[in-house]
Amino acid sequence: MEREIKLREAERWLSRRDTILRRLIGKIGPCGLKPMGSPYHVLLKSVIGQQLSLKAASTMEARVIGSFGSGKKFPKPIELGSVSLKKLRSAGLSLAKAETVKRIAAAYEEGNISDRKLRNLKDAEVLETLCSFKGVGPWTAEMVLMFALDRWDHFSLNDLILRKSIEKHYGIHRDSKKEILSFAEKFSPYRTIFSWYLWKDADGGEGW
Incomplete structure (x- = not known):
């Protein structure tokens, strides 16, 4: 229950932070981020x-x-x-x-x-x-x-799906890694949740 409350708080914070992400959250719905195992x-x-x-x-x-x-x-x-x-x-x-x-x-x-x-x-x-x-x-x-460790403030610059999604939604070229990393800092302390929505929008999954 406490986790769900914190996720909803994170969604509200992210929605206020960015209009594009607010639309994604509205389209996809509540974040379902959860550990996939040990x-x-x-x-x-x-x-x-x-x-x-x-x-x-x-x-x-x-x-x-x-x-x-x-x-x-x-x-x-x-x-x-x-x-x-x-x-x-x-x-x-x-x-x-x-x-x-x-x-x-x-x-x-x-x-x-x-x-x-x-x-x-x-x-x-x-x-x-x-x-x-x-x-x-x-x-x-x-x-x-x-x-696995359920850290909520990380953006995987090494994930091509995430970089493609950044390019699609924000116009930053997928190979402009420094610019992408700098841009993702805007969503700290919830960069993992930001990533989850990009993954979900891209392939309906969670980057796997």
Whole structure:
């Protein structure tokens, strides 16, 4: 209930801030932003979904999870760490993604990273920590920040859908990254919610 109240407050703040966004909020309706799972789950989900369409990413994720039997969640780090690269490749993952998945599982199992540790870090520290793992880039880390850690003040400059949406609605070219980043600051402290509406308007989803 408290979350819903805060989301409605954010919507009102954003509506007052920008007329274009006010129209989007009116068209789309209440923000449905919510965590998509634990940091561990979203980290694996976003690694698998890198450079794939929403549909293809969802299919690939289901294949990987399905290869471990029943259930809708990724196996625990100790289980995932024991899976061979060959089995991950047979689920459709590229060698690079399969190696990254194994690397993440090992880091969790060894205690080098944990959901609790990530939740206690500041935004910039989360991005730095995750990007220190080979195969985990800025976009992947940002998805964890926004959709697992539920941080409400981040704009993913590495998401092409967001940049295209900025170009469509505000006329800033998608490749003018510095200008886009500067413009997005206008919507702080609710840049994640601003992003959610751009994603929703663009593809009916949440950037996934």
